[in-house]
Amino acid sequence: MxxxxxxxxxxxxxxxxxxxxxxxxxxxxxxxxxxxxxxxxxxxxxxxxxxxxxxxxxxxxxxxxxxxxxxxxxxxxxxxxxxxxxxxxxxxxxxxxxxxxxxxxxxxxxxxxxxxxxxxxxxxxxxxxxxxxxxxxxxxxxxxxxxxxxxxxxxxxxxxxxxxxxxxxxxxxxxxxxxxxxxxxxxxxxxxxxxxxxxxxxxxxxxxxxxxxxxxxxxxxxxxxxxxxxxxxxxxxSQEGKLVFLEDVNVGPVFEIEYLLEASAEVVGKGSFGTSYKTILDNGSIVVVKRFKGVNPTFKDFQKHVELFGRMNHMNIGRLKAYYYGRENAFVV
Missing domain, CATH: 1.10.510.10 (Transferase(Phosphotransferase) domain 1)
Structure with missing residues (x-):
């Protein structure tokens, strides 16, 4: 066809x-x-x-x-x-x-x-x-x-x-x-x-x-x-306020939210929805963290969208590895 x-x-x-x-x-x-x-x-x-x-x-x-x-x-x-x-x-x-x-x-x-x-x-x-x-x-x-x-x-x-x-x-x-x-x-x-x-x-x-x-x-x-x-x-x-790692994704070591916030980061892009940072993990792996600003969805709406995106698996789409939603911050890895 x-x-x-x-x-x-x-x-x-x-x-x-x-x-x-x-x-x-x-x-x-x-x-x-x-x-x-x-x-x-x-x-x-x-x-x-x-x-x-x-x-x-x-x-x-x-x-x-x-x-x-x-x-x-x-x-x-x-x-x-x-x-x-x-x-x-x-x-x-x-x-x-x-x-x-x-x-x-x-x-x-x-x-x-x-x-x-x-x-x-x-x-x-x-x-x-x-x-x-x-x-x-x-x-x-x-x-x-x-x-x-x-x-x-x-x-x-x-x-x-x-x-x-x-x-x-x-x-x-x-x-x-x-x-x-x-x-x-x-x-x-x-x-x-x-x-x-x-x-x-x-x-x-x-x-x-x-x-x-x-x-x-x-x-x-x-x-x-x-x-x-x-x-x-x-x-x-129960996952609100926690860094949630998606299943079936090779993310290397699992770490807490404090580690990600304190890790050295380099700004790689800014947009109307927030800023993206390049972050190097302890094992040498490099991830991009997208921190949102000016976006205030409910936790359920935020989780629904990131989990839907997380199911996508295509060579031309960046793979979502984890997400976080808290009172002051919301970002994806």
Whole structure:
């Protein structure tokens, strides 16, 4: 595709046992499903020996790529948003056409990330297209439970029997043994993690009758989402008046704000928003400190903007390493 042109993903369907008339009828139904957490089917192609489905392209990639690719740290808020978005998308699919729609193939590689990093489900089936009667709304819930366990453990179902792993956990204390070590670094989210683990265990129950409906799962995850936002707000408040280093950035030694203010500095630029200084750290590393003047945002607004900028990673954009917001000073490194 040329830059600026729409991008799509082409899904080639194994069409054995599906008549062309049945396929076209199914595509017309699937194409009417429109929801913010469902990847839209935009077009299809059908012939005697070829059946294709055309979907929107998501530049942030799949949940599988995020969890098991080169991304070092995946924060808790992102994992919660993935779970909430995917659950809402599946619930929308189950609600369509009197329950005749099922996803049939829920897995991390079929869940994509939208611009807000919520999960969006793709590649679902019309019930008549399913090759086996084992595919149902209940089996979708089971597969979604596996996805929750992946988000919590960052292990792949192909490498570890996730159901056996979590079922071996009998107490909240032992539950910590199954979580991704990166999540365990943040004690404030431990209760939320355990709640999501309990939801996942219910979803993968052996008996289909004991599994919750996906609509119930959406409500349970919504409570975790609210708790996650509250925790993040409290964490933000605790960072006011501190030098905050961004994750996944090689900043060399971590130091206190007093060191940065007392270090020798050379003015390298002045502008309407403040002055930039060249500062040499103890290890010889050189950073630029931008001190703001005449700019008085709230701490939450300041943090929101610097963290958004901090996520940018491009060879032609200076990398934000840390920031500080206090009563008398606000600057970025």
């Amino acid at each position: 040329m830059d600026g042109e729409p991008r799509f993903v082409v899904k080639r369907l194994e069409s054995e046992g599906i008549s062309e008339l049945e396929f076209k009828r199914s595509m017309e139904i699937l194409g009417k499903v429109r929801h913010e957490n469902v990847v839209a089917l935009r077009a299809y192609y059908s012939s005697a020996d070829e059946k294709l489905m055309l979907y929107d392209y998501y530049s942030n990639g799949s949940v599988h790529s995020l969890l098991h690719g080169q991304t070092k740290n995946v924060d808790w808020e992102t994992r919660v948003k993935i779970a909430v978005g995917a659950a809402r998308g599946i619930a929308e699919i189950h609600n369509e056409f009197g329950g005749m729609l099922v996803h049939g193939n829920i897995k991390a590689s079929n869940i994509f990330l939208n611009q807000q990093l919520y999960g969006c489900v793709s590649y679902f089936l019309f019930s008549n297209m399913a090759k086996t009667r084992l595919i149902s709304t209940s089996s979708d819930v089971y597969s979604f439970g596996i996805l929750l366990l992946q988000l919590l453990t960052r292990k792949t179902p192909a490498a570890v029997n996730l159901v056996k792993l979590v079922n071996s956990v009998k107490t909240k204390e032992r539950a910590a043994n199954v979580f991704d070590p990166d999540l365990l670094k943040h004690p404030s989210i431990r209760e939320q993690m355990i709640k999501m683990l309990q939801i996942g265990i219910r979803c993968v129950a052996n008996s289909a009758k004991k599994r919750p409906k996906i609509s119930e799962v959406v409500e349970m995850l919504a409570d975790i989402d609210i708790s996650s936002r509250v925790s993040r707000s409290l964490d933000s408040m």
